[in-house]
Amino acid sequence: xxxxxxxxxxxxxxxxxxxxxxxxxxxxxxxxxxxxxxxxxxxxxxxxxxxxxxxxxxxxxxxxxxxxxxxxxxxxxxxxxxxxxxxxxxxxxxxxxxxxxxxxxxxxxxxxxxxxxxxxxxxxxxxxxxxxxxxxxxxxxxxxxxxxxxxxxxxxxxxxxxxxxxxxxxxxxxxxxxxxxxxxxxxxxxxxxxxxxxxxxxxxxxxxxxxxxxxxxxxxxxxxxxxxxxxxxxxxxxxxxxxxxxxxxxxxxxxxxxxxxxxxxxxxxxxxxxxxxxxxxxxxxxxxxxxxxxxxxxxxxxxxxxxxxxxxxxxxxxxxxxxxxxxxxxxxxxxxxxxxxxxxxxxxxxxxxxxxxxxxxxxxxxxxxxxxxxxxxxxxxxxxxxxxxxxxxxxxxxxxxxxxxxxxxxxxxxxxxxxxxxxxxxxxxxxxxxxxxxxxxxxxxxxxxxxxxx
Numbered sequence: 192x193x194x195x196x197x198x199x200x201x202x203x204x205x206x207x208x209x210x211x212x213x214x215x216x217x218x219x220x221x222x223x224x225x226x227x228x229x230x231x232x233x234x235x236x237x238x239x240x241x242x243x244x245x246x247x248x249x250x251x252x253x254x255x256x257x258x259x260x261x262x263x264x265x266x267x268x269x270x271x272x273x274x275x276x277x278x279x280x281x282x283x284x285x286x287x288x289x290x291x292x293x294x295x296x297x298x299x300x301x302x303x304x305x306x307x308x309x310x311x312x313x314x315x316x317x318x319x320x321x322x323x324x325x326x327x328x329x330x331x332x333x334x335x336x337x338x339x340x341x342x343x344x345x346x347x348x349x350x351x352x353x354x355x356x357x358x359x360x361x362x363x364x365x366x367x368x369x370x371x372x373x374x375x376x377x378x379x380x381x382x383x384x385x386x387x388x389x390x391x392x393x394x395x396x397x398x399x400x401x402x403x404x405x406x407x408x409x410x411x412x413x414x415x416x417x418x419x420x421x422x423x424x425x426x427x428x429x430x431x432x433x434x435x436x437x438x439x440x441x442x443x444x445x446x447x448x449x450x451x452x453x454x455x456x457x458x459x460x461x462x463x464x465x466x467x468x469x470x471x472x473x474x475x476x477x478x479x480x481x482x483x484x485x486x487x488x489x490x491x492x493x494x495x496x497x498x499x500x501x502x503x504x505x506x507x508x509x510x511x512x513x514x515x516x517x518x519x520x521x522x523x524x525x526x527x528x529x530x531x532x533x534x535x536x537x538x539x540x541x542x543x544x545x546x547x548x549x550x551x552x553x554x555x556x557x558x559x560x561x562x563x564x565x566x567x568x569x570x571x572x573x574x575x576x577x578x579x580x581x582x583x584x585x586x587x588x589x590x591x592x593x594x595x596x597x598x599x600x601x602x603x604x605x606x607x608x609x610x611x612x613x614x615x616x617x618x619x620x621x622x623x624x625x626x627x628x629x630x631x632x633x634x635x636x637x638x639x640x641x642x643x644x645x
Contacts, residue, residue, distance in 0.1 A: 192530065195492050196522040198453070205405050213376050213405045220380035225387045231377040236317075237350035240372055245352055247381075247388045249370040254363050257356040265357065269364050272580035273327050279582035280335040280601040287602065298617020303609045307337035308415070310390075311604060312382035313367065314397030315358055317346040317374055319449065319511065323361035324579050328586055329397050329599070330365030336604035342382065342392055343367035346374025375399075379406035383414040396599055398586060417599050421590040422451035425574055426540035426563075428531045428556065430459045431491040432548040433570045439498035441544060444575050446515035447508040453519040455540070456495055457531050460488030460524050492522050528555060536562045539591040542574045543567065564593045618644050 219227040228247060232238035240247070258266070291302045313329035316322050326343060333341045343362045345354045353359075354372050362370050371389060373381065379399075385391035395407055396417040407416045425445040427438055442454040499516060503509050525531050535543060539562035545553045546569075553568050560566065564587030567574050578585045586599035613621070622645045629637035 192526075192534070193524040194521065195489070195524055196496060196520060198519045198521045205401065205408075209401055209405055210409075213402055213409055216376040217380040217384075217406065217409060220377055220386065221384045224381075224385075225389075228373055228377045228381050228386055228389075231375065232347070232373055235375055236346045238347045238372070239350070239352040240347065243352045245372075247371045247373050247386075249354065249359065249372055253353060254359055254370070257354075257359040257363075260356040261360050266360060266364075268580075269323065269327065269361055272324070273331060273364055275580055275582040276327055276331045276584070277335060280332045283332075283601045284335060284605075287605070296617065296620070298614035298620060299611070300613065300617075301609065301611045303607050305605050305607050307339070307604055308393045308606060309338070310340035310392040311338050311342065311394040311396060312378075312392045313341065313343045314374075314378060314382075314395060314399055314403065315343060315345040315362070316397070316399050316403070317348070317355065317358075318400065321355035321357045323355070323358040324585065325397065326358055326361035326367075327365050328584050330362060330367050332584065332599065332601040333396075333604045334366045336601045338604050340368050340390075340392070341366065342369045342371065342389075344371040344373050344378045344382070346378075347372050374403075376402045376406040379403060379410055383410035394604065396586065396603060417586065417603055418588050418592055418596055420586075420588070422453060423448040424453045424455075424541040424589055425544065426455040426457065426535055426538055426542070427544040427546050428457045428459070428535060429491060429495075429546040430528075430552065431488055433491075433546045435491060435494035435498045436502075437570060438495045438546055439502055441546070441574055442495070442499060442520065443502055443506065443512050443516070444573075444578075445542065446520065447506070447512040448515070450511055450514040450518065452515045453521075454516060455521045455523070455538070456492065457523045457525055457534060458488040458492040458495075459526075459528055459531050461526050488524050492524055496522060528552075529559075532556060532559045535560055539563065539593040541565075541587045541589045541593070542577075544572075544574055546570050562591075562593050564588050564598045 216231060225247065229241045233241065287305050289303060289305050293301045295301065311333050313333060315326045315329065330341055330343055345358050347353055348355050359370065379395060381389045382392050382395055392414060394415040395410070398420045404419050404421065408419050423445050425441065427441055429438055438456060442456060445452050445454045503513050506512055525534065541564040543560065543563035544567045545556045547553045548570055550569060557568060565577055565583055567577060577583055584599045588596050588598060622641045625641040626638045629641060
């Protein structure tokens, strides 16, 4: 493995000052309710809602006004994206099955039910951009799961009394039951513990800055969370068969999120070396029939770096993307497909792209890659398609969390609960076994509860 471009050390640990700031804010919201929420919203976002005589909850009139501000073509595009997200959520839900009357022994009947949680908060960040796509990605699966009360919130645009009109329209299209113009730690604390205006919820989902992430971490237990998300990431595996400008565009699409986003390119210098140790791999499974047309790995990697530099000269978001790329961008040369796969499985990125022209070669990676938030296969499948409109969710684990969890999906809003019942015969038969097991642990009241049913 050779680093053609290496990133600087990126610290993803939460500093002590941030932890204490968040803890103090949560305590303040718990004690002072709406008053603290308004105070922090005014301090950090310049919110004028209280001064303008508006409550925290967005009114029907505000939503109607937002529709008049947003371009009708964009509203149609949001609706199209919503249809794909809903269709995939429906398919995911259909894949889940309840278990009824399973009998492991005579007279014993077991089962499990799948049911939605009662309420949730879908947190939609504000920050650098109006991330209305996140409103669709969070709220639609919650509604499809059957959550009775889906709450959405987002900070106001700086120095105003309102959520961005595009975000507000997306929240309404997605079907939010309640919308609140509040963001940051104060939003998480209010949803977890409740205030005069905001009833507490059972689950909080959605990305945010380091303060939002830390607030979710500290409120976990009082309320459920999806996961603690960090800066956005993409890892692209290429073999020289693709187009450097396409790969560069995909790397920059992550870099423009924020200065801490991470974009990694892994280029296979020997694209035909895809056999795994001790395993015979068919040529048709991994080798392009157009190998002679491939650019060498080093030349391809250098061409991508050049394409990134060229694009950065005119990119409207270059102030963020350039810093992100210079600090956190990496370009790595490896000798084989297996080395690329091993590296990707260790990094466990949020987004993982297999940027190759040959579909059979790409399928070899699909078979062996294990740790990622979401996988995008082939040069035609841009990661940004998944960000907006293809269907699978874009709320994904970062900072290696995909080693142990997947991304947000309809199942995030469902819980599986078991039940059991027994006949007289089944109860009498299992009671002596349980009595002896309980006595072995020294739990004699447990043993009594079993023995009394013999």
